[in-house]
Amino acid sequence: MVDLIRAACLTHYAETARSVGLDPARMLKSVGLPPCLTDPDIRIPGGGVRRLLEASATAAEIDDFGLRLAERGGFSNLGPVALIARDQPTVGAAMEAIGQYMHIHNESLRQRIERHGDSVAIIPELLLGRPVPARQAVELAVGVTYRILSAFLGPEWRPLDVHFTYPVPRNRQTYRRFFKCNVSFGAEFDGIICADIDMDRPMAAADPSIARYAQRYIETVAARSPTFDGKVRELIATLLPKGHCSVERVAQHLGCDARTVQRRLADSGKSFSGIVDDQRAELVVRLIEEKDRSLSAVAELLGFSAQSALARWFRDRFDCSITEWRSNPRRRAMDRITR
Structure with missing residues (x-):
């Protein structure tokens, strides 16, 4: 099963790529990712993202592309996961919540928290199942973890140490500037070490009542279907109102080809056209209630060639x-009742 990531992880990819002399559209095309990623909540193949980051580092002849991307992003890129974290009572509870629900943002990423005496190690882990080049994805994950902790603990906060398992890079300048502390390479794990007392710090704007609402919302999001046809249905529901829904575009978001999508749906007794038809039925009853929206516009939104169709x-x-x-x-x- 392909692992998917919210497109928010590439929110600042274009400007980062241009800053090191790359053409972002060309790089996206080279790894088969959709050319336009303006919707942060739409999901894209994790393998494509990892290939993009590695290809970008190679093309720019730098070791730290993932870290440069993390430098421009931050806590808000986590989307629904950020909602539940920000209203936890302590920093430690917020990091635990992020670890619990990280799969909503990135299906292949998990976060471990290990306590050792008076220090805590926060370790983002990529669960890939097989060895693949992922240095830049690791740097991005560790960099985003640092940005999150900085947002919670304030601009003056510093980690005790930062660890990377890979060898010393050609240039350490970005690492020193970004983390503002010692960075160890060739370590046993990739992650951030901070003082145990940091985890007990209260969250500045925590609101327990909002946290309860956020909990219910994020559990609804987390309950999305993990099956292939469920992922296809989710993508169709997102792409259809934008007028960009086709089996080819859905396949691109899933990191495969159109024939694979059709075959795997057939294996589960579904069809692409049938799922599209069901999604159109759900959308059309809402769209035609908006009297100021022309039927030709509704037809276009639902992917019909003409109003007559x-x-x-x-x-x-x-x-x-x-x-x-x-x-x-x-x-x-009656239509609302039966849906």
């Missing part, structure tokens, strides 16, 4: 015309 599909699906549906409040009410 939308009209034929709607009658086949709902056994009435759009006009009849709009004028029948009871039909609309």
Whole structure:
């Protein structure tokens, strides 16, 4: 199963790539990632992201591309995970919450917290199942962890040490500037060591009542289907209103080709067109209630070639015309009940 990552992890990729003389669009295309990543919540293949980071470091002839990307990002890039972390009572509780729900942001990333006497090691781990080049992805994960801790503990906070398992880079300047502490290479793990007392610091703006709402919300997000057809359905629901939904585009987000998508859906008794049809049915009843939205615009949003194609599909699906549906409040009410 392909692992997926929220596109938010590449929020600052384009500007980082340009800063080291790279063409971001060309680099994205070279690893098969979608060319436009303006929606931070849409998910993209983790393997493609890791290949992109490694290819960018190689093309720019630098060892620290992942760290440069982390330098421009921060806590907000975690999206739903940030919601539950920010209202925990202590920094330690916030980091535990991030570790518990990190898979929502990045399916291949986990976070361990190990306590050793008066120090704590926070260790982001990539769970890849097989050895692949991932130095830049590790740097990005450790760098983002540092940015999160800095956001919680203040700009004057410093870790005790930062560890990387790989060899000493050609240039340590970025590492010294970024972490502002000793950075050890060739270590036993990749992660950040800080004082145990840091974990007991209260979160500045914690609100327990908001934390309870955030808990319920993030558990709903975490309950998304882990199956292949569930991931396809999620992508279709995201791409369809943007007018960019096709089996080829969905395959690109899943890191495979269109034939693989069709075959794997068939294996589970589903079809791409059937899932698209169900998603259109869910969307259309909301869109046509907006009287100021033209039917031609609705047709375009749902991927129909013309308004007439939308009209034929709607009658086949709902056994009435759009006009009849709009004028029948009871039909609309029953439709909401049965969905």
